[in-house]
Amino acid sequence: MSRLLASCRVLAAVALALSLAGCGPREPETAGRPLTVQRLTEKQYRQITADVFGDDIRVVGRFEPVVRKDGLIAVGTNAATVTPSGFEQFDSMARNIVAQLFEEGRRDRTVACKPPAVNAPDDACAGLVLAKYGRLLFRRPLSPDELKARVAVAHDASMASGDFYHGLALALATELEMPEFLFRIDSAESDPDHPGNMRLDAYSKASRLSFLLWNTAPDDELLTAAEKGDLNSERGLKRQVDRLLASPRLEAGIRAFFTDMLAFDGFETLAKDAMIYPDFNATVAADAQEQTLRTITDLLVARQGDYRDLFTTRRIFMDRVLGPIYYVPVVPKHGWAPYEFAEGDPRAGLLSQVSFTALYAHPGQSSPTLRGKAVREIFLCQKVPAPPANVNFAVAQDTSNPDYKTARARLTAHRTNPTCAGCHRIMDPIGLALENFDGIGAFRAQENGTAIDTSGELDGVHFANAKDLGQAIHDNPAAASCLVDTLYKYAGGQAPAKGDRDWMRWLNDRFAANGYRVPALLRTLALSHGFYGVAEPGKASGISSATLRLEDQR
Amino acid sequence: MTITRRRILRGAAGGLAATVALPLLDCMLNTNGTALASGAPMPLRFGTWFWGCGMNPSRWNPKATGADYEITPELKPIEAIRAHVTVLSKFDVLLDGKSNFVHSSGNLGIRTGQAPAQADQNELPTIDVLIADAIGGTTRFRSLELTASGNPRHSYSRRSTSIVNPSEGSPVAFYTRLFGPDFKDPNAADFKPDPAVILRRSVLSSVSDDRARLAAKVGAGDRARLDEYFTSVRQLEQQLELQLQKPPPAEACVMPKKTVDGPVGQDIEVSTANHKLLTGLLAMALACNQTKVFNMVFSDSASSLTKAGTDKTHHTLTHEELADPQLDYQPQATWFGARSLEAWADFVSILAAVKEADGTLLDNCLVLAHSDTSFAKTHDVLGIPIMLAGRAGGRVKTGLHVAGNGEPVTRVGLTLQQVMGLPIDRWGMGAMQTAKPVSEILV
Secondary structure, X not given: OHHHHHHHHHHHHHHHHHHHOOOOOOOOOOOXXXXXXXEOOHHHHHHHXXXXXXXXXXXXXXXXXXXXXXXXXXXXXXXXXXXXXXXXXXXXXXXXXXXXXXXXXXXXXHOOOOOXXXXXXXXXXXXXXXXXXXXXXXXXXXXXXXXXXXXXXXXXXXXXXXXXXXXXXXXXXXXXXXXXXXXXXXOEEEOOOOOOOEEEOHHHHHHHHHHHHHOOOOOHHHHHHHHHOHHHOHHHHHHHHHHHHHOOOHHHHHHHHHHHXXXXXXXXXXOOOOOOOOXXXXXXXXXXXXXXXHXXXXXXXXXXXXXXXXXXXXXXXXXXXXXXXXXXXXXXXXXXXXXXXXXXXXXXXXXXXXXXXXXXXXXXXXXXXXXXXXXXXXXXOOOOOOOOOOOOOHXXXXXXXXXXXXXXXXXXXXXXXXXXXXXXXXXXHHHHOOOOEOOOOOEOOEEOOEEOOOOEXXXXXXXOOHXXXXXXXHHOHHHHHHHHHHHHHHHHOOOOOHHHHHHHHHHHHHHHHOOOOHHHHHHHHHHOOHHHEEOOOOHHHHHHHHHHHHHHHO | OHHHHHHHXXXXXXXXXXXXXXXXXXXXXXXXXXXXXXXXXXXXXXXXXXXXOOOXXXXXXXXXXXXXXXXXXXXXXXXXXXXXXXXXXXXXXXXOOOOOOOOOHHHXXXXXXXXXXXXXXXXXXXXXXXXXXXXXXXXXXXXXXXXXXXXXXXXXXXXXXXXXXXXXXXXXXXXXXXXXXXXXXXXXXXXXXXXXXXXXXXXXXXXXXXXXXXXXXXXXXXXXXXXXXXXXXXXXXXXXXXHOOOOOOOOOOOOOOOOOOOOOOOEHHHHHHHHHHHHHHHHHHHHOOOEOEEEEXXXXXXXXXXXXOOOOOHHXXXXXXXXXXXXXEOHHHHHHHHHHHHHHHHHHHHHHOOEEOOEEOHHHEXXXXXXXXXXXXXXXXXOOOEEEEOOOXXXXXXXXXXXOOOOEOHHHHHHHHHHOOOOOOOEOOHHHOEOOOOHHHEO
16 A cells, blocks of 8 residues: 555656656657648638638539548648649639629628729739738738739739729639649748758748648738747747647647548548448438547547547447437437447447448448458558459358358458468458448348357457457557557658657657647647758758748848 | 520620531532541541450450451440441550559550559559640640549549549539530631630739749659649640630531439449430530540449449459359359440440541541450459540541450550551550551551
């Protein structure tokens, strides 16, 4: 007893010492990462136009298909470009947005100044409008030359059309089509704290923060902080980071991150066989995502919970669309209500939710292999190699064979093939634990009249069912470090440098020390020095181009 | 709403006469229908048509070569259109020591002349992009991509891994893009450049003002991506420029009726119906000279087609279905293959039904149809089924069967590019490089 007490005292002393030291161990140095050029995502484009022009503005058009790289769309945006048909769409969206902004009754909100004559150019008024929106769209003030060029476009177009507003509208549309808007083009400057090194300039920093935490462009206050140089001081940066983290808009940022990580874009084209799964439709697909995102933001943001609890939580949200699939009565006619699965319920954690089990399944059947692969790759960051080309599946995949009634039986037979065994051994046991959930995630105890055996093993930990599997992932050290890795890639659009192992370990340690709370991890990342470090392949040219940029601004 | 805007635009552009199409009189054509009497040739078009998961070689490949080959069980769907089609069997994708990346090595091998070093990585542009670069600059659209599945990601028209020309899967969206307010009827009696288009073009050119400064700011890889963006801007400018010139008349061009979207999805009945709608619109887009290059994806690589009420996709069936011991093939998977070929026959028939000059629209096309595997169960990339359709304005023969007997499939791509007028004498990388066209089909 007294011994226990003593050790408690020691622990308390250590905790006190840590808290006195501020943020614990010092942040290791990093080599920095190359500058990125990321194409805006559809969600970001829509959010920015809503933020800048109002959320009543309709954005109508088709966006370029996403590019997923290294597991994330955020990394893909750093490789994506704009194809001819994609630009055609951006052009038509821009003209359409601007047409709404200049509609009768709305125009005076868009254009705060009044031209002396409506049928002639007015550079002063056009300049005010184009500078105001240009700054928000480009995420930095336009340089005097840039503004002059936009005003000239408005001038000429007003002249040619004999209509001030028409000319201004056309010029404003170009701001929505320019690469400075459609791409997040990072800029670097030399780092006075580390002579000879480069860092992101204040505006790029502001963008990175805002896209990470809110999934949209910096607001006026953040841009002003960048302009004043606040983001380069520890205090100023902290003030902005804490403001962004405290805002309700953080939820949008967390949602965007998990939507990308969980590859929810797959739902856009997910189809289920209507005869086998008559309960599945587009509303179910949409609400299944919403259910998971609500579970996530509730646990991580509202309750400031431990990330790993996402794999075990019995708390979920239900609406009347999903109730029947979960066999759960839902009280409110419309909207969502929290629901807690009973202790003995087979469901707990994200992996037992429809958004996971339906997405990783075939149109007409479940797929232990797809599910196992997704768990390995998405939640544990373990890459499963591609299957060999010449595989004989037939022997074991005959569902009419009386010996192989369940997926387990069929896959076990399949694993007797040594070329297949290596990979299937790491995927199937995970997926088989989820076999109680059919191709759309509804519960079933049997397959083809045979009871489903959900037992298995994950990296040495044995489990009996889906709930235990959730616990095994919760306890697996790879789960937390995978989240840190994925978040880093998401935040910067690229993987961490190989040489930054110490820094990544530091980030992991901070995550653990903060109780695996994601907002705290975001804060550590956003306040770190390494997150803004820049390494350029040809360092000399990097410095000169950045210097150029600085001179431009002066 | 659209109609009103069009009326207003037309009114502005010069009066009511504009809507009446003038048929091109036959006496204005030369005798073989491939050129106008003035000497200007009929436009020559190139396209691709793709279906996933191949066939059963023993039931698909004809034995005899030439024009008198026998229709094999799996070629039955093309029997009625065999005169328009040439079957190419036993041309191989050579992996050159690289892995066989399932459903990607074969497809990219045929389209880029090189087996990929990583799954789904395009080291080289696909053949349609090469051809569009050469001939696509004079029409409103450099190329048009379509998919029956409705999934814009189902596109195998790629300049590189990250530059994929997205496919259009909605007939309404495709109609609006082609025949919406920006459409200029090539047969309109009078033509006046639209002042609104003049203005748009000059405003748009300002988007590229800062190109040089931006290029100086970024690394080489990002510069290439921004270049691609600026190329796309330039292309829209060219589109607008073309709208300011009186288009050459197009006899076969009839503005199609406004269409409606049906259901979209991978159910084979849904895909088949959507494919017909899209093909009908594409035929008019070609007849109205809106593009010279097109790509149609009937089903994706590793076909995700489904049949209502069955639990497995076409792709899953190719791997998991047991061969029927009596038939000695997989009946359900094979059924999907037959349906895919029926869709190809629909496609060819729709293009062949449009009269152009004294032949058909199809006669002035060259279409490459192919799959991603031969026998899908083993992802075999040897002898992937290939068919050509159309006479390319009299430059190629049709109705033949040519057997490659293990020759590299790049011979086909080389031939197509040469027929389309590209000045190349060899194509393909490594073991697939060839300088030998498929001369049997050349006129």
